[in-house]
Amino acid sequence: MRRYVLCIEAQSIVSSVEPFRLVLMQSSFLNGTVELLLMAVIADGPNYGYEITQAVLARSGGRFDLKEGSLYPALHRLEREKLLESYWTEHDGRRRKYYKVTAVGRKTLAARRSEWQTFAEGVKGVLGLEGGPA
Amino acid sequence: MRRYVLCIEAQSIVSSVEPFRLVLMQSSFLNGTVELLLMAVIADGPNYGYEITQAVLARSGGRFDLKEGSLYPALHRLEREKLLESYWTEHDGRRRKYYKVTAVGRKTLAARRSEWQTFAEGVKGVLGLEGGPA
DNA sequence: TTCAATACCATGCGCCGGTATGTATTATGC
DNA sequence: GCATAATACATACCGGCGCATGGTATTGAA
Numbered sequence: 001m002r003r004y005v006l007c008i009e010a011q012s013i014v015s016s017v018e019p020f021r022l023v024l025m026q027s028s029f030l031n032g033t034v035e036l037l038l039m040a041v042i043a044d045g046p047n048y049g050y051e052i053t054q055a056v057l058a059r060s061g062g063r064f065d066l067k068e069g070s071l072y073p074a075l076h077r078l079e080r081e082k083l084l085e086s087y088w089t090e091h092d093g094r095r096r097k098y099y100k101v102t103a104v105g106r107k108t109l110a111a112r113r114s115e116w117q118t119f120a121e122g123v124k125g126v127l128g129l130e131g132g133p134a
Numbered sequence: 135m136r137r138y139v140l141c142i143e144a145q146s147i148v149s150s151v152e153p154f155r156l157v158l159m160q161s162s163f164l165n166g167t168v169e170l171l172l173m174a175v176i177a178d179g180p181n182y183g184y185e186i187t188q189a190v191l192a193r194s195g196g197r198f199d200l201k202e203g204s205l206y207p208a209l210h211r212l213e214r215e216k217l218l219e220s221y222w223t224e225h226d227g228r229r230r231k232y233y234k235v236t237a238v239g240r241k242t243l244a245a246r247r248s249e250w251q252t253f254a255e256g257v258k259g260v261l262g263l264e265g266g267p268a
Numbered sequence: 269t270t271c272a273a274t275a276c277c278a279t280g281c282g283c284c285g286g287t288a289t290g291t292a293t294t295a296t297g298c
Numbered sequence: 299g300c301a302t303a304a305t306a307c308a309t310a311c312c313g314g315c316g317c318a319t320g321g322t323a324t325t326g327a328a
Contacts, residue, residue, distance in 0.1 A: 028283075029253045031315065032162030037260045050275055056260055061267025063256035069317050072277060077315090093324060094275060113261060119163045120254055122197035126171045126190055127247060133195025162314070165285065184306055204285050206308060211284090227293060228306060 030064070034074050036116060037064065039101060039109045042084065046100040049075065075099060083108050164198070168208050170250060171198065173235060173243045176218065180234040183209065209233060217242050 041047060041055045052075075053066045078084040083105035089096050101109065125132030175181060175189045186209075187200045212218040217239035223230050235243065259266030 028166030028316080029250065031165030031284085033257060034316070037257070040261050048275080050273095059260045059262075059266075060256035061259050063252065063267070064260070067317055068275095068277080069279095069319080070315080073315080076277095092274095095323090096275070116163065116257065116261070117263075118197065120257075122194035123167055123171070123250065123254075125195050126193045126198070127174050127250070128193075129251070132193075133197070162285085165283090165315085168285070182306080184304095201286060202306090202308075203287065203310095207284080210308095226305095229293095230306070 030070075033116070034066065034070055035078060036109075036112050037066075038071075038074055038078065039083065039105060039112070042099050043101045043106065043109055046098045048089075048096040048098045050096075052099075078105070164204075167250070168200065168204055169212060170243075170246050171200075172205075172208055172212065173217065173239060173246070176233050177235045177240065177243055180232045182223075182230040182232045184230075186233070212239070 037056050037060075038052060041052050041059070047055065049068075049071055053071055056064050056066055075084065075086075079086055079099070082102055084099045085102055086097050086099050089098055121131060121133050124130065171190050171194075172186060175186050175193070181189065183202075183205055187205055190198050190200055209218065209220075213220055213233070216236055218233045219236055220231050220233050223232055255265060255267055258264065
């Protein structure tokens with residue numbers, strides 16, 4: 001069974017109604033791109049888990065609401081692969097684990113970024129949209 | 135371990151060298167899009183497995199070289215979901231299974247197409263590229 | 269005092285694309 | 299004439315990864 005989630009594009013909505021989910025988005029599209037999104041956000045400055053999800057949410061126009069079950073394993077993978085480094089801080093009694101992009105990570109990010117563009121062009125080409133392969 | 139494949143953008147290359155593979159593409163990007171690509175191709179006219187892969191290959195600018203292990207299960211899934219219908223034909227002694235898009239399939243395709251565009255905009259937004267969310 | 273938000277983590281499920289393999293026919297190359 | 303490639307279908311297994319779930323702990327608002 002395929003799962004869909006609905007987006008409510010309003011910041012003022014009461015929080016009892018699920019805010020900010022993918023806009024009728026087939027969530028499986030995200031597969032393989034989550035790490036790219038995380039790297040892109042962290043590359044703009046060291047950041048920690050919760051704030052990263054907020055940044056992804058904002059920068060995607062409210063489209064991507066990463067769950068902890070996607071976020072933390074992905075961060076751990078990236079750290080294991082030496083693309084990210086982490087350090088702990090204390091802030092108002094709350095411990096935070098900040099991540100930053102390593103030198104290798106930065107190169108990898110640049111590569112993946114262009115890979116994604118190539119991929120997106122390929123899809124556009126098959127779909128017959130503007131911006132496909134020449 | 136992440137897998138990468140290399141593209142050789144030449145049709146004249148001898149077939150002993152693997153021709154036409156994804157251009158340094160992280161194959162996991164394809165997750166969730168294969169069915170969309172198949173639907174898009176078949177929507178332009180009934181088509182059969184082998185030819186569909188050739189069409190996807192051509193329309194993607196040589197980027198997507200679907201393997202049988204991806205293609206046929208996907209076609210079977212789509213047929214099970216009533217988005218595709220199939221019929222057998224015989225041509226030069228070779229049996230072919232043609233697929234065509236059902237009425238429901240056409241609606242689903244339209245929806246998924248716009249979902250993909252929304253998704254792509256989201257990614258662009260996070261990556262800080264042109265064409266992201268307003 | 270109860271709930272939401274903040275902040276981290278681990279585990280297990282299920283989907284789905286890739287590899288590998290099998291079968292069969294036709295076309296090509298040596 | 300025989301091997302190989304291309305055409306054409308199919309399935310079994312593996313592995314990656316997003317997500318649901320559940321756990322711990324602190325702060326602040328209702």
